[in-house]
Structure formats: structure tokens, C-alpha cells
Amino acid sequence: MAEELYGRCALVTGGSGGIGGAISLSLAAAGADVVLTYSDHRAPAEGIADQIRALGQRALVLAADLRMPDAAAATVDAARAEFGQVDVLVANAGVGHQLSWEQVELDLWDETMAVNLRAPWLMTRAVLPEMISRRYGRILFLSSIAALNGGVIGPHYAASKAGLHGLMHHLAARVAGAGVTVNTIAPALIAGTGFTAVNPDNPAMPVPVGRLGSADDVAAMVLAMLTNSYLTNKVITLDGGIYPD
């Protein structure tokens, strides 16, 4: 596993967040240099970068407000300028303001789509040509069980995540022959992140395994997905048994 990612450059959006930070660290532990982005919270991203450097890998922290259409390509350009190329893209940054469907107005719908769906597409479009020409690439989208069961955050969030599945299906088949895999992980109820999780002490715990997931659980699955060249065009659910697929 370590050899697969050793010396690669990985770009992780939302590296300031719980899941993005854990993924960034696991990539570095596997030998990759990591570019992490943040939007509002630079300090946690810098903290992860320090830990990556302590592991002996290079780290670069970039500001990127992915509501802005130009931010995706600018981030990829900055990553390339520092590390030469982007071998691995983990489109992890996401927003999810919990509201009932009656309360979701146009601005929130558009912002959620911009960060959760448009930015992953724009970043993928920016990195795919060089991945295809080098005949190696790994693209991974962070979805949610909400894409499959509707979830509890709202229609904007569920639709934005479901859109990633269609994006993946369209692209994966077209780039598989060039050594590029495109996959999606769909977690649920991961504790210790900015997304509200249920109370683990609640007797009505909805997770069959009886605990919330951790960012490290997600990072371990992401690493397995990124190091398996025969895995592509797949949504892998990671939810403690909530969704029976």
C-alpha cells in the first residue's frame, strides 16, 4: 500500500475539517506529499500540515473558497506550481446547513451545489488531462448516505451528494483505460467533525454497530480505495450498517 502512494502528490480539499484532516494524515503516512485547502479555518489545516512535515512529507496549505468558480482551477494551479503535478484528488470539502425542504431558498441551494458538486467537477476537469497523459490518477469524491436515503440535512445536501455519483459514473468509464480511477465514499454519522452528529449516548442510537464513526474510519477506507487500481466507478458506503446495500 505504501509503495502505491509513495512520492505522489495528493490534493485534499477541506483539509481543515475532521475527515479531510484525517485523510491528509493517512496519505502522508503512506508516503504522499499533501496539499490541503481550507476556507474559514486556517489553523487546523496548518496543524495537520505540521504533522505531515513531522512524518517527513511535504505539505502546502492553500486558502480556497470553493463557492467561487475560479477557486478550483486556481487551487490546482497552485498545487502544481509547488509540487509539479497532482496525482490524487480527494474532493472532500462540503457544506450542509440543516433545514427543512420548505426553508431552502435559492441562495443556499446554489451555494451547496457550488461547494459540494460544482467544485469537485471543476477540480476533476483541471487534473484529469495530466493524469490521463501520465497514465496514473486517483479521484475520490466525498458523498454521504444522504445521497442514497435522502438523509436529514435537507434536499439541497442530498441532491448535491447524489450528483457526485452521476459525475463519477460518467467519468470513471471514460478514463479507466488510462490508469485513472474515480470513486466515491458515502459515510454517515462521523463524530468529531463540523457536521452535527447524533448523541452517542442516546439510547435511540441509529447506527447498528452501536457507535458513531470516526474520521480515522473514513481515512482508512479512503486509503484502501486509493491504493486499489481495480476499484473504479464505485460508491462505497461507510455507515456502521445503516443503509442496507
Ligand SMILES: NC(=O)c1ccc[n+]([C@@H]2O[C@H](COP(=O)([O-])OP(=O)(O)OC[C@H]3O[C@@H](n4cnc5c(N)ncnc54)[C@H](OP(=O)(O)O)[C@@H]3O)[C@@H](O)[C@H]2O)c1
Ligand atoms: N461528518 C459526517 O458525518 C459526514 C457524513 C457524510 C458525509 N460527510 C462529508 O464529509 C466531508 C467532510 O466533512 P467533515 O465531516 O469533515 O466536516 P467539517 O469538519 O465541517 O469539514 C468541512 C470542510 O469543508 C470545508 N469547506 C466548507 N465550506 C467551504 C467552502 N465554501 N469552500 C471550501 N471549503 C469549504 C471546511 O473548511 P473550513 O472549515 O476551513 O471553512 C472544512 O475543511 C463533507 O463533504 C461532508 O459532506 C460528512
